[in-house]
Amino acid sequence: MNYTTIPTTCAYCGCGCEILFEVLDGELVGSIPSKANPINHGSLCIKGWTAHEFVVSEKRLKTPLIRKNGEFKEATWDEALNLVSSTLKEIKETSGPNSLACLSSAKCTNEENYLMQKMMRAVVGTNNVDHCARL
Amino acid sequence: MKVLKNEVETLLKEGTISAFLGMKQIKGHANPFLFTHLDDLEHLTIAEARYPLAKIILKIAHKYADHHLGIMVRGCDEKALIELYRNKQLDRSKLVPMGVACSGELAEKCNCSKPYPSQFIVGEAREISFDRTTLEKIESLPLDERFGYWINKLGKCIKCYGCRNICPVCFCEVCTLEDAPLIPLGKIPPEVPAFHLSRAFHMAGRCIDCGLCEEGCPVDIPLRTLYRKVREIVEELFDYLPGEDKEVVSPIQILGDGSFEIPEGDH
Amino acid sequence: MLEESSFEPKIITFCCNWCSYAGADLAGGMRLKYSSNIRPIRVMCSGRISPHFIIKAFQEGADGVLVTGCHIGDCHYMKGNYITAKRVAILKELLNFIGISPDRLRLEWIAASEGDKFARVADEFTKKIKALGPSSIKNISFNK
Numbered sequence: 001m002n003y004t005t006i007p008t009t010c011a012y013c014g015c016g017c018e019i020l021f022e023v024l025d026g027e028l029v030g031s032i033p034s035k036a037n038p039i040n041h042g043s044l045c046i047k048g049w050t051a052h053e054f055v056v057s058e059k060r061l062k063t064p065l066i067r068k069n070g071e072f073k074e075a076t077w078d079e080a081l082n083l084v085s086s087t088l089k090e091i092k093e094t095s096g097p098n099s100l101a102c103l104s105s106a107k108c109t110n111e112e113n114y115l116m117q118k119m120m121r122a123v124v125g126t127n128n129v130d131h132c133a134r135l
Numbered sequence: 136m137k138v139l140k141n142e143v144e145t146l147l148k149e150g151t152i153s154a155f156l157g158m159k160q161i162k163g164h165a166n167p168f169l170f171t172h173l174d175d176l177e178h179l180t181i182a183e184a185r186y187p188l189a190k191i192i193l194k195i196a197h198k199y200a201d202h203h204l205g206i207m208v209r210g211c212d213e214k215a216l217i218e219l220y221r222n223k224q225l226d227r228s229k230l231v232p233m234g235v236a237c238s239g240e241l242a243e244k245c246n247c248s249k250p251y252p253s254q255f256i257v258g259e260a261r262e263i264s265f266d267r268t269t270l271e272k273i274e275s276l277p278l279d280e281r282f283g284y285w286i287n288k289l290g291k292c293i294k295c296y297g298c299r300n301i302c303p304v305c306f307c308e309v310c311t312l313e314d315a316p317l318i319p320l321g322k323i324p325p326e327v328p329a330f331h332l333s334r335a336f337h338m339a340g341r342c343i344d345c346g347l348c349e350e351g352c353p354v355d356i357p358l359r360t361l362y363r364k365v366r367e368i369v370e371e372l373f374d375y376l377p378g379e380d381k382e383v384v385s386p387i388q389i390l391g392d393g394s395f396e397i398p399e400g401d402h
Numbered sequence: 403m404l405e406e407s408s409f410e411p412k413i414i415t416f417c418c419n420w421c422s423y424a425g426a427d428l429a430g431g432m433r434l435k436y437s438s439n440i441r442p443i444r445v446m447c448s449g450r451i452s453p454h455f456i457i458k459a460f461q462e463g464a465d466g467v468l469v470t471g472c473h474i475g476d477c478h479y480m481k482g483n484y485i486t487a488k489r490v491a492i493l494k495e496l497l498n499f500i501g502i503s504p505d506r507l508r509l510e511w512i513a514a515s516e517g518d519k520f521a522r523v524a525d526e527f528t529k530k531i532k533a534l535g536p537s538s539i540k541n542i543s544f545n546k
Binding site for chain 2: 449451453457458460461473474476481482483484485487488489490491492494495497498499500501502503509521530538542544
Binding site for chain 2: 001003022025030
């Protein structure tokens with residue numbers, strides 16, 4: 001029997017509200033707003049209140065999926081990454097680097113976002129870098 | 136606080152309880168925690184920050200229905216627990232409450248008229264009278280202005296469900312506020328004033344006036360004032376107050392005996 | 403002093419199947435004339451009327467809500483109407499606190515034989531709502 005609350009920062013938007021994740025026997029069961037944080041003062045928006053749900057959701061992908069014959073089939077990371085890099089190379093060669101763009105996300109860390117834009121600018125050769133909120 | 140630590144230590148050692156739900160002090164902040172080992176008890180604290188421990192114990196008690204659990208209770212937690220016992224959500228015989236009376240500052244901040252449980256081992260009983268100024272101010276406004284005031288405040292709602300999520304007596308698994316025919320999806324602010332009127336009606340005979348809803352509202356809607364008014368309406372009409380340790384059932388939850396009549400005026 | 407207003411209120415009327423709806427039927431059978439502003443909704447018992455129905459009716463723009471049912475002691479389901487009175491009493495006070503006139507919500511016990519009472523109540527209530535004017539919920543900009 002194990003219950004604890006772990007303070008963490010909400011990953012959804014730039015506010016950075018502090019949430020206490022409720023962990024019961026190693027399982028994420030709920031979110032409570034932290035009263036100690038001067039940013040949110042014990043309040044959360046609907047995304048913060050349900051921030052624990054996507055972590056344990058059944059709908060989360062467990063393996064990469066590749067569309068074959070109109071259907072998604074499970075694949076390995078190697079297969080998936082090889083397909084992505086060869087297709088991106090092909091498009092770059094035939095249509096030019098500016099025909100490619102990337103949409104990153106606030107849910108990624110700053111470091112991941114840095115790598116993403118570095119790859120687009122240095123490797124692909126385009127500055128079409130944007131954010132998923134514009135989707 | 137030493138008193139509390141010693142009590143909990145004794146209960147855990149004797150095996151009277153399997154675990155104690157209290158507050159743990161880590162890096163200067165106090166967060167809810169379930170103490171099962173005696174070594175953890177050095178971090179036990181009584182913090183001024185209020186979290187709905189009654190709601191948390193629900194989760195744990197549902198999973199471990201056969202275990203005896205200890206819980207730190209303030210005046211408000213005790214009222215919440217009584218309501219949960221009344222609604223058969225918790226087994227009273229399986230809970231060991233450790234009472235803590237609130238400090239004068241906390242009682243003033245919470246505007247609480249009974250900041251102590253019926254039995255407590257820490258702190259001392261104090262009474263402050265409930266500050267009815269906001270309620271009186273609203274009651275004194277003429278009808279149109281009152282409407283304007285409420286629509287102004289309720290229009291700020293961002294539908295975070297914080298009031299419902301943090302409420303210690305809200306335990307329903309299927310919530311009316313998520314019922315699409317009543318509250319259509321995807322609208323911000325949610326149906327003004329139906330969303331809040333629905334919640335306010337649900338609080339009739341349930342609200343223990345703990346104020347966590349208003350503390351958790353990101354846009355400062357005077358929720359406690361609204362639910363406090365409902366509480367006063369129920370007290371006046373049915374002479375019933377939720378949170379009192381009596382063998383009674385809320386008059387709204389039973390059909391009754393038909394003796395109630397709508398007071399004066401035309402029906 | 404009384405202006406001929408062109409305001410025709412919409413009054414949602416909940417009627418219980420066994421008594422008040424039959425009463426309304428009888429009013430029709432007796433060829434009684436009464437205000438056409440009332441919009442009847444038949445439910446099996448007045449106890450079925452959740453306070454949320456009433457709240458929803460006001461939210462959708464009803465100028466008045468009339469809740470009718472069997473007299474106490476005559477409920478087809480024995481005690482259904484016991485809870486109706488309690489709910490309407492609380493709701494009236496709550497509406498008053500929010501700034502909606504409690505006179506816009508009315509509870510009336512009407513038996514199956516009281517066709518004339520149904521017509522009279524319909525007329526009285528319509529007159530009252532006309533005097534109160536249209537519900538201000540319709541004007542809330544963010545509900546549109």
